Amino acid sequence: xxxxxxxxxxxxxxxxxxxxxxxxxxxxxxxxxxxxxxxxxxxxxxxxxxxxxxxxxxxxxxxxxxxxxxxxxxxxxxxxxxxxxxxxxxxxxxxxxxxxxxxxxxxxxxxxxxxxxxxxxxxxxxxxxxxxxxxxxxxxxxxxxxxxxxxxxxxxxxxxxxxxxxxxxxxxxxxxxxxxxxxxxxxxxxxxxxxxxxxxxxxxxxxxxxxxxxxxxxxxxxxxxxxxxxxxxxxxxxxxxxxxxxxxxxxxxxxxxxxxxxxxxxxxxxxxxxxxxxxxxxxx
Amino acid sequence: xxxxxxxxxxxxxxxxxxxxxxxxxxxxxxxxxxxxxxxxxxxxxxxxxxxxxxxxxxxxxxxxxxxxxxxxxxxxxxxxxxxxxxxxxxxxxxxxxxxxxxxxxxxxxxxxxxxxxxxxxxxxxxxxxxxxxxxxxxxxxxxxxxxxxxxxxxxxxxxxxxxxxxxxxxxxxxxxxxxxxxxxxxxxxxxxxxxxxxxxxxxxxxxxxxxxxxxxxxxxxxxxxxxxxxxxxxxxxxxxxxxxxxxxxxxxxxxxxxxxxxxxxxxxxxxxxxxxxxxxxxxxxxxxxxxxxxxxxxxxxxxxxxxxx
Numbered sequence: 023x024x025x026x027x028x029x030x031x032x033x034x035x036x037x038x039x040x041x042x043x044x045x046x047x048x049x050x051x052x053x054x055x056x057x058x059x060x061x062x063x064x065x066x067x068x069x070x071x072x073x074x075x076x077x078x079x080x081x082x083x084x085x086x087x088x089x090x091x092x093x094x095x096x097x098x099x100x101x102x103x104x105x106x107x108x109x110x111x112x113x114x115x116x117x118x119x120x121x122x123x124x125x126x127x128x129x130x131x132x133x134x135x136x137x138x139x140x141x142x143x144x145x146x147x148x149x150x151x152x153x154x155x156x157x158x159x160x161x162x163x164x165x166x167x168x169x170x171x172x173x174x175x176x177x178x179x180x181x182x183x184x185x186x187x188x189x190x191x192x193x194x195x196x197x198x199x200x201x202x203x204x205x206x207x208x209x210x211x212x213x214x215x216x217x218x219x220x221x222x223x224x225x226x227x228x229x230x231x232x233x234x235x236x237x238x239x240x241x242x243x244x245x246x247x248x249x250x251x252x253x254x255x256x257x258x259x260x261x262x263x264x265x266x267x268x269x270x271x272x273x274x275x276x277x278x279x280x281x282x283x284x285x286x287x288x289x290x291x292x293x294x295x296x297x298x299x300x301x302x303x304x305x306x
Numbered sequence: 307x308x309x310x311x312x313x314x315x316x317x318x319x320x321x322x323x324x325x326x327x328x329x330x331x332x333x334x335x336x337x338x339x340x341x342x343x344x345x346x347x348x349x350x351x352x353x354x355x356x357x358x359x360x361x362x363x364x365x366x367x368x369x370x371x372x373x374x375x376x377x378x379x380x381x382x383x384x385x386x387x388x389x390x391x392x393x394x395x396x397x398x399x400x401x402x403x404x405x406x407x408x409x410x411x412x413x414x415x416x417x418x419x420x421x422x423x424x425x426x427x428x429x430x431x432x433x434x435x436x437x438x439x440x441x442x443x444x445x446x447x448x449x450x451x452x453x454x455x456x457x458x459x460x461x462x463x464x465x466x467x468x469x470x471x472x473x474x475x476x477x478x479x480x481x482x483x484x485x486x487x488x489x490x491x492x493x494x495x496x497x498x499x500x501x502x503x504x505x506x507x508x509x510x511x512x513x514x515x516x517x518x519x520x521x522x523x524x525x526x527x528x529x530x531x532x533x534x535x536x537x538x539x540x541x542x543x544x545x546x547x548x549x550x551x552x553x554x555x556x557x558x559x560x561x562x563x564x565x566x567x568x569x570x571x572x573x574x575x576x577x578x579x580x581x582x583x584x585x586x587x588x589x590x591x592x593x594x595x596x597x598x599x600x601x602x603x604x605x606x607x608x609x610x611x612x613x614x615x
Contacts, residue, residue, distance in 0.1 A: 042409060042410070046413070049492075050431050051427045121338035128327050136335075138606065141602070146350050147591075149591045150595065153578050153587055153588050209330055238437075255435065257437070259441075275442060278435070282435070286433040
């Protein structure tokens with residue numbers, strides 16, 4: 023009797039575990055499945071509400087992807103996003119990595135306060151800043167230029183990545199630098215030659231995170247950029263594939279899927295580091 | 307987690323280094339501080355200045371009008387409705403995110419085959435650009451071709467001729483945008499809580515198992531209290547992302563129907579950029595800032611205080 027109830031309970035637990043995972047996975051991925059299937063559907067199939075929409079009834083069409091790559095500047099937008107992304111990543115690394123180290127090691131009590139202050143700048147959202155920025159960008163003559171985005175995007179990547187790097191450096195044992203300094207390196211030398219090389223994972227996390235933020239950004243790009251050849255993906259796609267009331271659903275869904283998947287794969291490799299940096303900074 | 311007590315060690319012994327290090331620290335920090343002051347601090351002050359003026363998109367000159375914009379805002383019903391919507395939107399979605407995030411993190415904590423695949427799939431909503439993910443949902447909620455409604459009709463839940471217009475009916479529209487926000491933020495909260503779970507030492511679970519403590523007691527008296535600091539951090543980020551974001555609402559409902567999903571950040575955008583009234587837009591957008599700062603300080607203090615070492 024005893025073993026049988028135990029077995030039933032264990033079975034129940036396993037089924038429940040599987041059920042929970044299945045439900046959550048469905049919730050999280052259904053929109054992507056939906057994008058995938060919509061991308062390859064013909065338009066007349068999309069608007070036929072009598073047939074089962076979950077599967078393809080006609081052979082998959084490449085027309086939606088053709089519209090995306092031939093009739094819109096999707097390729098150009100991806101290139102723009104990449105250019106802005108690389109430039110912003112470079113600026114962020116140069117600024118945030120030393121700052122994170124300084125906050126983790128070289129500053130005392132006021133460093134703590136400053137770290138919280140840097141975090142608090144994260145609470146000033148683009149929805150507050152884009153109004154003054156639209157004037158600043160105009161006065162600098164940068165409107166409609168990718169450089170406006172390169173200038174402005176570090177305003178949200180730098181605070182966050184400083185915070186991430188600070189958390190990351192705090193997890194590195196001090197002995198490592200102290201040993202290097204006893205061997206005759208200066209503090210800065212120890213930072214460059216010892217700490218940075220063993221922090222590759224943290225730095226890659228910053229790179230990926232910055233790039234994701236750049237790709238996601240919408241409000242600034244919508245406000246500063248008006249000509250189609252300068253758009254980034256997140257603004258170009260909704261602007262050009264929604265014409266009044268006409269939505270090019272197939273192409274929209276394809277566009278979304280193509281940019282999401284590669285980043286998701288990269289992200290998955292670094293998620294643990296990323297989370298560690300995220301939380302250590304806040305708690306310690 | 308291992309470096310807690312190191313601070314005390316480095317203080318002693320290297321007097322002559324200290325001066326240098328102070329300056330080095332400042333030097334390494336300076337670029338970040340300058341960037342933040344120039345590109346967050348100054349525009350922020352400019353936003354405050356605008357909110358006290360009568361600047362519009364077209365105007366070149368601006369006049370100081372004191373608190374007029376704020377008075378005008380406080381008189382408008384749309385503002386109060388948006389404030390209420392912001393609170394409902396944030397509280398409900400974050401409550402759901404924390405509860406669901408805990409359940410999902412505990413399910414993912416166990417070892418099973420294909421775990422990396424499940425984690426990869428669950429991270430997708432967080433990684434996809436928000437504007438594009440929201441467009442995916444726009445298509446799912448389509449008034450005519452909604453897949454939810456098709457399934458409902460096929461299962462006989464909805465009548466063949468009448469069905470819900472997800473984004474067109476006040477309460478449903480709010481429920482829909484909350485759902486999309488939960489969808490987007492659940493992955494982040496889950497991975498953060500999962501990291502917290504992994505950092506709980508195994509001996510604690512073992513000790514509880516030896517003492518024969520049941521699942522629910524263990525959950526509420528051991529696991530959740532130990533998770534509290536990290537959950538507060540997850541919650542703080544969730545609140546910040548939700549309150550300051552306008553993309554989900556901009557794409558899905560534009561604040562409609564009848565402003566029932568209008569939140570402060572979207573209202574600021576529509577007033578300031580589309581309506582051209584920069585001053586009032588700035589005033590609206592500034593409204594939640596003091597509240598956010600208070601929430602952040604409270605949460606960070608709580609997180610530090612409740613940390614069990």
